[in-house]
Amino acid sequence: MEFIINQAEWSKAVSEVSRAVSGKATNPILTGIKIEAKQNSLNLVGSNNDMVIEKLISTSEKLEIIHTGSIVVSAKHLNELIKKLPNDMHVMLEDNLSVKIKSNEIITTLSGFDAGEYPVLPEIDHSDGFQLTSEELKNIVKHTVFATSKNETKPVLTGVHFTLQNNSLICVATNSQRLSFIKHSLHTDLNESFILPSITLSEVGKLYNGYSSEIDVFIKKSTIVFKSSNLAVYSKLIDGKYPSTSSLIPEESKTTLIVNTKDLLNAIYRASIFASESRNNNVKIQLYDDSKIIVSSNSSSIGQIEETMKVKHVSGDKELSITFDGNYMKDALVIIDQEEIMLCFNGSFKPIVLIPRGKTSNIQLISPVRA
Amino acid sequence: MEFIINQAEWSKAVSEVSRAVSGKATNPILTGIKIEAKQNSLNLVGSNNDMVIEKLISTSEKLEIIHTGSIVVSAKHLNELIKKLPNDMHVMLEDNLSVKIKSNEIITTLSGFDAGEYPVLPEIDHSDGFQLTSEELKNIVKHTVFATSKNETKPVLTGVHFTLQNNSLICVATNSQRLSFIKHSLHTDLNESFILPSITLSEVGKLYNGYSSEIDVFIKKSTIVFKSSNLAVYSKLIDGKYPSTSSLIPEESKTTLIVNTKDLLNAIYRASIFASESRNNNVKIQLYDDSKIIVSSNSSSIGQIEETMKVKHVSGDKELSITFDGNYMKDALVIIDQEEIMLCFNGSFKPIVLIPRGKTSNIQLISPVRA
Known part of the structure; x- marks a missing residue:
């Protein structure tokens, strides 16, 4: 693996995928970011047990791929280092377990993990989906996340309940003492409902903040994906039956x-x-x-x-x-x-x-x- | 006690004296601010065991004293309340233990303590002193506070050592592994040294930030006072012998x-x-x-x-x-x-x-x- 990349471009992408990475992961490889240089793009993946963020940077004047390859390195240290490096970076695999990053007169080596041991991304069926704008997404986040329960005893209430029916999307959050309901019109043939963890919804809202095209949303059994041309967020859904709330509104x-x-x-x-x-x-x-x-x-x-x-x-x-x-x-x-x-x-x-x-x-x- | 006061003026003063007040004071009256309406001014006092802040607001178009008197009320609640009131306030003692505050259509009553039970301010001899500008004070804070010790085992090192001699002020802070030294020229006949708690020094720096006249500093045995026309900060000094540091600089x-x-x-x-x-x-x-x-x-x-x-x-x-x-x-x-x-x-x-x-x-x- 070898590539040359613009500082600002890489720093932004690494900090985005880092949002899914916890420094306290029980599996050490999940404290890292997977960096994969492909023929025409650099793919970055960060994840925890519930959520995966994948970012793709295409080759351009800001990215030149010299050799393909991959490694996993500590999200925390990579993030801190790239932010503080002054210029374009020349990144080279030293062996499967370390990567050299050069910028001007600064030569650094970061230890890492074998990328072969990193968990594989969930597979997604691109047929069952709908679309949201970042503005709609932001609005859903604003009207629901605060009203979810912080108490883990009823896990379903820690999430936001999405219902797709009759060309509309209804999102509901409640902690039993208060409830917030928001409805959007959208084009969809789907008749489906699912419970999204509020933390995923917040993160998705932040990651797509200001994004100008529509965001694709795909659901398959227990997994949801929010997807644009260069960013994908995968999340587990919360299992269980959400209480019926429609009759509560007099x-x-x-x-x-x-x-x-x-x-x-x-x-x-x-x-x-x-x-x-x-x-x-x-x-x-x-x-x-x-x-x-x-x-x-x-x-x-x-x-x-x-x-x-x-x-x-x-x-x-x-x-x-x-x-x-x-x-x-x-x-x-x-x-x-x-x-x-x-x-x-x-x-x-x-x-x-x-x-x-x-x-x-x-x-x-x-x-x-x-x- | 009865007075009418401008919202912004009072809010600023209460928030200043509150800096000395801890919500966790063992003596409940010290969780409060003493409010004393005098003939021509409103005096506010906040304190903890180590530091006292006294603020004076003179009568003007922003303050009208109707009746003199005093009370002590919770710093936290007074602070929160005044910030959120929309307009001039009419403040009246209800009895010795509660005060009524009216602003527009909003009528509030705050419980309090008898001001007679509030600790008396230390007396200060106004002869032994020197003067600092707020700019000099800011500079001393910046160059010393960070270098003090955070470890209480050697209490003297948690403070900043001030030495007045030969028309100069030397301030030193060290935690044994690093040291910072700053020297100011000033007019003084004093030959004296003392150890000021770093927390007092920080607070004094913040309270006098941007103040345009000179600040008087008086020292008397174990007490120091920083004083301007409408603000005074009293602090205990740290007892003990500061290590000799002058020989350390090669x-x-x-x-x-x-x-x-x-x-x-x-x-x-x-x-x-x-x-x-x-x-x-x-x-x-x-x-x-x-x-x-x-x-x-x-x-x-x-x-x-x-x-x-x-x-x-x-x-x-x-x-x-x-x-x-x-x-x-x-x-x-x-x-x-x-x-x-x-x-x-x-x-x-x-x-x-x-x-x-x-x-x-x-x-x-x-x-x-x-x-």
């Missing part, structure tokens, strides 16, 4: 309010200061005087806050008092771009429904807590 | 090199990647061919690096090979603004002396390590 509501999103968010921020020592970050909303709400919280040790806020519109039952987790409300409001939000209530013991005004493709639920 | 050297600071720093960064698994981050410099140095490092598990660098000037003995801790060399070089640096050697077993070219007011020493 068709009607007893009381509906429309408020300014940012004003409510600021009120929740303030109230949360006083809620921080209660078990569920208890914050209370009460309808008052038919056209205002009072956002309040109190703690015997910290003190209390009571804030009166104008409501743009009220309809339905004017009796309303509900207590919820202030942190969940912050998380829900912070992702909303719309200036106004619709809050739907069905009494003190039923979930609050949040719908950004003029954007029903995103719905969120927050369960009340005991006052 | 008058002569066997070999002297002049090199580009940034080039050497980059070479050390790269070499340190390979040194990270050795006990002392071993990096080696060898003089080569009378006009070049080789910077190298190697590790059986990671690999090796060897880099040839031009030297601007060499004088003295041309035989040189020395191994040192790459991290100490990085720390030493990173604070040097001068384009070129003079490296003085007295053989492989004597400390390396670093002097920024054209700036002898700062000298650093790095002990060699076993190759």
Whole structure:
């Protein structure tokens, strides 16, 4: 293996595939990146037990392949070294277990592993798939990842549930106390659902951030692949049955309010200061005087806050008092771009429904807590 | 106590005095800030067992005192709350143990402590003192704090040694393996030395960053005060005898090199990647061919690096090979603004002396390590 490569190009690619590599992998070869020089490209692979990232750099004025071949070297050290090298690099296999990298007057040797021992990539059937833009992907990440469960006792809830049907993609995340739902229209014949680990979804969102073409997505049994011309991310899916959530979103509501999103968010921020020592970050909303709400919280040790806020519109039952987790409300409001939000209530013991005004493709639920 | 105050003004002051407050103080009242409304000013005090910060806001269009009085309230909650309040605040004592803060339609009450129970500030004799500009203070922080010891077994080495004599201030920090020395000219009749905790010095540097007048410094037995018109920082000094360091800086050297600071720093960064698994981050410099140095490092598990660098000037003995801790060399070089640096050697077993070219007011020493 021997090639000459541009510093910036290689540094970016190595840092991308490194995102899948953990320094604490039990199998030492997985702490490395597989570098494979082919006739017309350099392929880099980084992986852990759940995810594989593969990057391809085609030959150009930035990459010249002199001899084909392959090796696996430590992701951490390769990453640090390339970032600090000043110029084009001349990379040569010394033997199967070490590689020489020269840049100007700097000569380095990195120890490695035999590439023959690196796990083989999963095979992918390119028939069953759909396409997403990076903008859609980013939107899915933003509306779902935060709402997944951090608790491993119900593994399915640590992932995001994707459902493809009737030319639409529905993504749902919940931790049982709050739920976030987002729907996209897309062209697909698939009728399928699967649970994607939230960590994979985050990584895919970052890796394809700003990518200008469509991203192909293929699913086969327990594996998913996100794929563009020079980048592929393979991930295991989470096994298990996701709870049915479609019936959770009520068709009607007893009381509906429309408020300014940012004003409510600021009120929740303030109230949360006083809620921080209660078990569920208890914050209370009460309808008052038919056209205002009072956002309040109190703690015997910290003190209390009571804030009166104008409501743009009220309809339905004017009796309303509900207590919820202030942190969940912050998380829900912070992702909303719309200036106004619709809050739907069905009494003190039923979930609050949040719908950004003029954007029903995103719905969120927050369960009340005991006052 | 009752006053009306501008949000930005109060938020800045509370966040400044909070720097001395720890959430984990064993004495609960020290988790708070003392707020004292006087006839013509609002005084804020935050403290821990070693340091006190006092801030004064004078009455102006940004502060109106209605009634004098005082209370102590949680630094953490006051800080968070004020940052999130939208406008001028009306602050009123409810009783000795709680304060009401109103801003627009937002009414909050914070629980507190009786200000009578807050520790009294140390008294200061305003005769024995000297003055520093914020620029000088910043320079002292930059050249000393990093070089102090993080190990509490020799408490004096966790501080910075200040010596006032012959109209100069000399500050020294060392952890026994490396030393940094900086000298300032100033007008003083004092002949005195003391050891300032490095954490106080850092905080003082941050608090006075950008301050345009001179800062008064007073010393009295075991206490030091940094003081401007509206800010004072009191600190305990470290008790004990600082080791004599003046004899450590050699008058002569066997070999002297002049090199580009940034080039050497980059070479050390790269070499340190390979040194990270050795006990002392071993990096080696060898003089080569009378006009070049080789910077190298190697590790059986990671690999090796060897880099040839031009030297601007060499004088003295041309035989040189020395191994040192790459991290100490990085720390030493990173604070040097001068384009070129003079490296003085007295053989492989004597400390390396670093002097920024054209700036002898700062000298650093790095002990060699076993190759």
